[in-house]
Amino acid sequence: MxxxxxxxxxxxxxxxxxxxxxxxxxxxxxxxxxxxxxxxxxxxxxxxxxxxxxxxxxxxxxxxxxxxxxxxxFKILGSSYAIANYLDEEYTKELNSFSTIKEKIKTLPSRVFATATAGNHGLGLAWTVKQFGQQSVVFMPKGSCLRKLDNLRALGAQAEITTLNYDDTVQYVSRLAQERNWILIQDTAWDGYVDTPKLIMxxxxxxxxxxxxxxxxxxxxxxxxxxxxxxxxxxxxxxxxxxxxxxxxxxxxxxxxxxxxxxxxxxxxxxxxxxxxxxxxxxxxxxxxxxxxxxxxxxxxxxxxxxxxxxxxxxxxxxxxxxxxxxxxxxxxxxxxxxxxxxxxxxxxxxxxxxxxxxxxxxxxxxxxxxxxxxxxxxxxxxxxxxxxxxxxxxxxxx
Ligand SMILES: Cc1ncc(COP(=O)(O)O)c(C=O)c1O
Missing domain, CATH: 3.40.50.1100 (Rossmann fold)
Structure with missing residues (x-):
């Protein structure tokens, strides 16, 4: 053992x-x-x-x-902060409050936020996106818990389980996000993708x-x-x-x-x-x-x-x-x-x-x-x- x-x-x-x-x-x-x-x-x-x-x-x-x-x-803390910074578009200044940002974006067309998740990060993202009146797309690795998938869908996320492991699911969503113009909110970094994970951290x-x-x-x-x-x-x-x-x-x-x-x-x-x-x-x-x-x-x-x-x-x-x-x-x-x-x-x-x-x-x-x-x-x-x-x-x- x-x-x-x-x-x-x-x-x-x-x-x-x-x-x-x-x-x-x-x-x-x-x-x-x-x-x-x-x-x-x-x-x-x-x-x-x-x-x-x-x-x-x-x-x-x-x-x-x-x-x-x-x-x-705890995961909601990262995705909510990154999404709020994205929607507020004032990275260097004081970040506005949730209600001010919501008011500011209310006449803009809604955007799609995407991520890969074992469950918790995606749930935080789906919750935040719902609060801001936007859309979410979430992919989970193979073998993920079905209850977690249901929880994501209950928050309005378009969610599915892939046939890939976690890291390959991250790469898959990152490619899809580029092709489909989704905003990727991923909780890890790689060459050329650092600003969002820094905000999540x-x-x-x-x-x-x-x-x-x-x-x-x-x-x-x-x-x-x-x-x-x-x-x-x-x-x-x-x-x-x-x-x-x-x-x-x-x-x-x-x-x-x-x-x-x-x-x-x-x-x-x-x-x-x-x-x-x-x-x-x-x-x-x-x-x-x-x-x-x-x-x-x-x-x-x-x-x-x-x-x-x-x-x-x-x-x-x-x-x-x-x-x-x-x-x-x-x-x-x-x-x-x-x-x-x-x-x-x-x-x-x-x-x-x-x-x-x-x-x-x-x-x-x-x-x-x-x-x-x-x-x-x-x-x-x-x-x-x-x-x-x-x-x-x-x-x-x-x-
Ligand atoms: C419950 C829980 N604890 C700890 C972690 C680890 O966080 P990190 O991937 O940033 O190391 C995660 C990541 O999803 C998590 O869901």
Missing amino acids: EKIQWQRNPHKNLHPQTAAIANFREMERAMKFHRTLPDYAPTPLASLESLANYLGLGEIFVKDESYRFGLNS QGYLTILGECLKQLKIIEKEQPTHVILQAGVGSFAGTIVEGLKQLVSTSIIFIVVEPTKADCFFQSGCSADGTVKNASGDLSTMMAGLACRDPNPIAWNILKNIVDCFVTCPDHVAAKGMRILGNPLDKDPRIISGESGAVPLGFLVEVCKNPLLKDLKKALELNTTSRILLISTEGDTDPENYRAICWDGKYPTFEE
């Missing part, structure tokens, strides 16, 4: 640090816009005191993105802005460790760079990926720090993390800042889902899906599995550690959630 793999990042601090994406100004700009969207509310930051105690850690904070605009994941800064405020309100100190899940790495890249820019204390950053979709782990292995694709066939239940090609903007950030790259088999994410859904004592319950729960599953394994004691030591995890995790999705695949939490699918691996 597959096990957790890890390696220290040999490229850390070898490259000059420039704030490419995330800084205070960009964070405030994104937050200011998101606050104007219908039904905006910050997502909760939970403190899992009993679990921290049980694991011999200081504190565990979990930002619960299942509450984001009722869409069950900056949209994710709202999570960080809320988090920093919430820690202040509950009078907690900044985290010592941050464990982030990565697909193409746009999310992890933004949060890592943002924290590096905005928090003066030192933080140990850990990036986790599925075993079969290990593009950052592989890039970390490259002798010269060049970006590498995943070595596996992307087969994982962590649909949001099943990516072959990393976002090069994210890699340029992560390679300089991250301390450790980790790969996790599916049973680690399953354990994270079960623990978050069945908390200890008075800890709050968090409904966390496959891609949302893998950092917690990893944290529990590293603290409890004697075979990982060297890793625990290398990561300096002890009673003074304050861990920040972001549960990036709720039960976006409810059938799989129940199969895991009720029926014990993906049981914990015993040595």
